[in-house]
Amino acid sequence: MYKGQVTIKDIAKELGISPSTVSKALNGHPDISQSTKKAVRELVEKWNYKPDPIALSLKSGLTKIIGVIVPEIVHYFFSTVISGIEDLAYDSGYHVMFCQSNESYEREVKAVQTLLSSRVDGILVSVTKVTNDFNHFRKIQESGIPLVFFDRICSELDTDRVIVDDEEGAFDAVKHLITIGCKNIVHLSGPQNLQIGKNRKDGYLRALKHYHQPIDDQNIIRCDTQEEARIIVPDLMKRAIRPDGIFAVNDLTAVETMNVIRECGFNVPKDVSVVGFTSGMISDITFPTLSSVEQHGYMIGKEAVKLLIDRIEKKHNLPSQTIVIKTEMVIKGSSKSVISI
Amino acid sequence: MYKGQVTIKDIAKELGISPSTVSKALNGHPDISQSTKKAVRELVEKWNYKPDPIALSLKSGLTKIIGVIVPEIVHYFFSTVISGIEDLAYDSGYHVMFCQSNESYEREVKAVQTLLSSRVDGILVSVTKVTNDFNHFRKIQESGIPLVFFDRICSELDTDRVIVDDEEGAFDAVKHLITIGCKNIVHLSGPQNLQIGKNRKDGYLRALKHYHQPIDDQNIIRCDTQEEARIIVPDLMKRAIRPDGIFAVNDLTAVETMNVIRECGFNVPKDVSVVGFTSGMISDITFPTLSSVEQHGYMIGKEAVKLLIDRIEKKHNLPSQTIVIKTEMVIKGSSKSVISI
DNA sequence: TTGAAAGCGCTAACAT
DNA sequence: ATGTTAGCGCTTTCAA
Secondary structure (H helix, E strand, O other): OOOOOOOHHHHHHHHOOOHHHHHHHHOOOOOOOHHHHHHHHHHHHHHOOOOOHHHHHHHHOOOOEEEEEEOOOOOHHHHHHHHHHHHHHHHOOOEEEEEEOOOOHHHHHHHHHHHHHOOOOEEEEOOOOOOOOOHHHHHHHHOOOOEEEEOOOOOOOOOEEEEEOHHHHHHHHHHHHHHOOOOOEEEEEOOOOOHHHHHHHHHHHHHHHHOOOOOOHHHEEEOOOHHHHHHHHHHHHHOOOOOOEEEEOOHHHHHHHHHHHHHOOOOOOOOOEEEEEEOOOHHHHOOOOOEEEEOOHHHHHHHHHHHHHHHHHOOOOOOOOEEEEOOEEEOOOOOOOOOOO | OOOOOOOHHHHHHHHOOOHHHHHHHHOOOOOOOHHHHHHHHHHHHHHOOOOOHHHHHHHHOOOOEEEEEEOOOOOHHHHHHHHHHHHHHHHOOOEEEEEEOOOOHHHHHHHHHHHHHOOOOEEEEOOOOOOOOOHHHHHHHHOOOOEEEEOOOOOOOOOEEEEEOHHHHHHHHHHHHHHOOOOOEEEEEOOOOOHHHHHHHHHHHHHHHHOOOOOOHHHEEEOOOHHHHHHHHHHHHHOOOOOOEEEEOOHHHHHHHHHHHHHOOOOOOOOOEEEEEEOOOHHHHOOOOOEEEEOOHHHHHHHHHHHHHHHHHOOOOOOOOEEEEOOEEEOOOOOOOOOOO
16 A cells, blocks of 8 residues: 555544535535535645546556557657647646557557456557457457557558648659659558558559659569568669659668669769658668658557547547648658759 | 447357356366367457556556666667567567656656556666655555666665676777877766766776776766766866877767767867767767767667566566676777877 | 455545 | 435455
8 A cells, every 4th residue: 555645534534524525625616615625625735635646547447548559659650649639638647558569469458458357448559560360459449449550550340539730741752752853763662551561552553653754663662661572772872773763652662772872873863863751860861861651650649649538538429530731741861953943 | 439349248148158167168167168268269360359458457456567767768768768668568568658757856756656556566666866755666666566677776775686797888989089099088987976977987997997997087077968068078178188088978978079079170080089978879870970978778678578578477586687798899980099019 | 264454655635 | 514325447355
């Protein structure tokens, strides 16, 4: 037991009144006299009484805790989102409990069980790259616990969501590459079972079409990690017709792509322009700095929590909402005009 | 209320026995018959009964929640530590609640209050750069809640700690610079109210002394952010006697230092070798890659949780422990021999 | 071998 | 205006 914690009983005893009177006084109940309220408030202040959240939870069935499942914590984008979640949740009187799935389906399932049995009031999820079965999420819905997906959503389930406009962001990225004169743009794509992977590819394709660029299936390559880039990019640079622009599905892949290109004896952005997706701190510290699509992770976190708390507190049976956060093409050093305008 | 949650009462009613019998059966109490135990176990399985952690907490006074206060979540080192905390805590049946102080003293104090009033079973802290008053931490101790500091410790308080051997790590870094031939090594130092800032400086000094290098106060400059590096490094490069080695107190400062040096028209590592501290993902993606002192954040997190849980569960009044995690000098591209051996 | 009752801290319906 | 009581889900004497 938390040593020396003052309870409502102690206050009651000291004041010679009953616990329920103290409770009512504390909760601003109208029947309680001003004098009693004042006495209670003073003693509460003096003894630094704090209601026990556990007792409150047992009574209300609510824990004021939000569960969050992310693929990784050591990840710029996700840590940014977490930071936003954290900040708004605390401001709203909620605590946050994190689980990382480590991109493992099994761990994700386990995390769901853990959070459910912890009786969190709501759950925020960004799914792993490998999740193809969604029954664990259905279980959340069946339990009546509000569920909000962010970024990596599950399109099969009818839930609230916070996403960025991946298609549009990718379109902008490729448009940028086209605008600066790239004629042969490769897309290093993400997992196609994830909506974000699909949408970014779609944006790439739409931009090519819109600007009447030829589309070549060979220019869409499944590659979304540093390790994969290290293997795949050298081959790209050995092609008869070398790419002059690369749009990578995330920043780390983009950075490694730049590094490999340099190692192959080429220059970024002179020989090849590179654009990433996320635009985190990483994009500022590389050489050259990385042009990338800003994703506003902090805001994603905030919006996701807002949506979730709304669901928790107003049990309104409104239809599911999808909030779309606008992306922003941020041009830095890795993409540069090859044509003089 | 958590919809459709099975309680011990439901089990009891179905089986025609009393709740207390169910409880005992579940807890392997010796005087419950095998047949009853079996029946209970089967129904528990079938109905997927899970004890309500809130009720358990109310009874035991323990929440099985660990509170963590870090300066930032969006920070490679801290997110690594958090990842370690997370992993071991869950394996040990604990949950984790994070607060970020955002390097603000007020927010740190508030975080302590929040965690205390959440009745966490123990608290893990890495203090802000600006914390000089430690009464909020004393309050934790007075409440009888175990407290463990990691990395950025509070040396005034008698608590368990997990630190890296900053002095030795810094010594190794500077030794490396000396070994490759640097004659004029600058230290970009951290806040001196933090033990880590002091220790890293001490290691720098000891290395210089040990290898009979001249010590120059002008070569110790308070600078531990990218912004500061951007202002300070150009001046360094304009000195009559330019530094040929720079040991920065953290990786981000080191990286920005490299970038600024390049912008000033010099080459890393040819003109100046740069070494950082932490050796995170960052150190692999920069150009050149960054030599740095590996800090093993994940392990720090694990050890800190282990220490904390030990304190929580075995109320042993052993004296405070300090666990020191060994660092490791990782040589990459930003430091290179200028002398041929 | 099992059950009844009390209690963890708090709230709320129902007396007084 | 204040007090009594019951109950949230569970454990734990103590009694049967």
